[in-house]
Amino acid sequence: MGTLKDLTKVIEQAQRQVANTGSVEFTMLEEVNPMKSRSVRRADAEECVDNKMYYGDNIRLLKSLAEREENRGKLKLIYIDPPFFSEARYDAVIRVSGSNIRHPAYDDKWQQGLYGYLRQLTARLILMRELLADDGLIWLHLDWHVVHYARIIMDELFGEKNFVNEIIWTYKSGGSGRRRFARKHDNILVYSKTKHYTFNVLKEKSYNRQFKPYRFKGVKEYRDELGWYTMVNMKDVWHIDMVGRTSAERTGYATQKPEQLLERIVECCTEPGDLCADFFCGSGTLPAVAARMGRSFIACDRGRLAVESTIGRLCAQGAGFRVYVEEPEHRTEGIRKSRFEAEVHMSMEGFPGSDKSLVTIRLGSVREHRLPPGMEEKSRTVIRKAVRNSPLDLIEAWSVDFDYDGRVHRPSAVFVRNKKGLEDVCRQIVGPDCRRICVKIADVMGNVFYVDRPCTQIRSDAQ
Structure with a gap:
């Protein structure tokens, strides 16, 4: 063509x-x-x-x-x-x-x-x-x-x-x-x-020849570590x-x-x-x-x-x-059927004389079910090693919805990996109206895994 x-x-x-x-x-x-x-x-x-x-x-x-x-x-x-x-x-x-x-x-x-x-x-x-x-x-x-x-x-x-x-x-x-x-x-x-399009003119530095001042009448000049310049309309x-x-x-x-x-x-x-x-x-x-x-x-x-x-x-x-x-x-x-699975531990502890409870959620092990077919063997080896020795290194982000309605995940706690690492424990106080908790976990490859449990089950497991 x-x-x-x-x-x-x-x-x-x-x-x-x-x-x-x-x-x-x-x-x-x-x-x-x-x-x-x-x-x-x-x-x-x-x-x-x-x-x-x-x-x-x-x-x-x-x-x-x-x-x-x-x-x-x-x-x-x-x-x-x-x-x-x-x-x-x-x-x-x-x-x-x-x-x-x-x-x-x-x-x-x-x-x-x-x-x-x-x-x-x-x-x-x-x-x-x-x-x-x-x-x-x-x-x-x-x-x-x-x-x-x-x-x-x-x-x-x-x-x-x-x-x-x-x-x-x-x-x-x-x-x-x-x-x-x-x-x-x-x-x-x-x-x-x-x-009739909107266009806001942006300005940029234009350095003077030899970085010296021009001293033209009516032209405002500036100076930085390189030398003298004026502000002009930005070029393309x-x-x-x-x-x-x-x-x-x-x-x-x-x-x-x-x-x-x-x-x-x-x-x-x-x-x-x-x-x-x-x-x-x-x-x-x-x-x-x-x-x-x-x-x-x-x-x-x-x-x-x-x-x-x-x-x-x-x-x-x-x-x-x-x-x-x-x-x-x-x-x-792509969403509900995940390529990986994560272990999530949930517990709920009541406060004496109160109808409120402390919910603790902790991330556990990770299992990768299907790696991308186009992934090189060297990368596959790194992932398999991480699954065995440091599974949380495969998690990029996770979030918790403490009032899950069964349809839309609305997290009140969100954790994203940064230079310091990734938090693996979430604690939050909930009231008696807490019915269901949903945890969303995303791995470093963009795969997503959901765990949702009724609060009645979490309470009974704790007992």
Whole structure:
């Protein structure tokens, strides 16, 4: 493929795919920090919007959202970082018991080649346009592999006159070759839906020649350790480092984007209370940044590891959000039927002369039932060793709902692994109205295991 004629067919087939895609109902599975799950209310906003994380196929989610009138034209910012058509498989690098394991993150190989890749991307862009606000911007993050094709497709879908910028994100990391210059940048295409998009001009330093003062009349100059500079409107080439191996924000997820990059994007085209979306959310940088900056978010990914990485990241920063799963596939395959099993000890001790009790929950051993088929033997060996010697090293996060209703996990206690490790004991005082307790445990590979028990059983076991 390589002609304009082929691109026309891509768009036609993508439109047919959109028409044939059925919408689905997503079921709420989890609600974390409900009092914080809504963004700051803007003075001109009709209502606050809940932060939402979806686990499922993004095209079915997009179709479901676009079919509802109340969702169309509501997204102030859409940022997507889809696969780049690199024809490679990507692993997450995860630390377990002092060693690194490599876990499959996502596959960027396409059976139908470039044509199939562009058709899938275009179908999703068609639906995203329906959801983009008239004053919003969409940011499509790619690189040299297909950005030239994507530019033509975006011109067709959004209009040539609605092209706003091509941002060049340049960085130091990456390899180099002897047959070409080192490829050290990504391309981010920015489009609007109308001419009335929001844009907040950002400023950056511009150093004077030889770092000496100009002393021009009316021009304010500043000085730092390098020399003299002025503040100018930001250019379309952004020098931002990739997420380094020792970076505090590093999750280990493949192709993780830095928060500084997303902070700049969010700041330049949204205000507190605006709704942002990332339908290829990966490690969750956009929802993490949006929540911290007072914006609402919609995030989606079909990968178990991506979803749980995002949930853990949001929990660690105290964000509020809801988690939805696609029915029936993901509820049966990815959520309730786990690839691992954890031992959980629960006890309940009453207080003399009181109707309240102290609940103690302690994590025990871990058993991994099925390791990913694409995992290398070295990583499998590390995991098997951890199961025998330090099973809690395989747990990334866990949470407890002390008032489980049998449907939605609403934890009041959340524990996420950090540099100091992971707490393995939870204690909480409960009243006589405590009926059922649910514990959710996520391992380092994104697998989830639930244990829920009635309080009557916990009391009887303690006796």
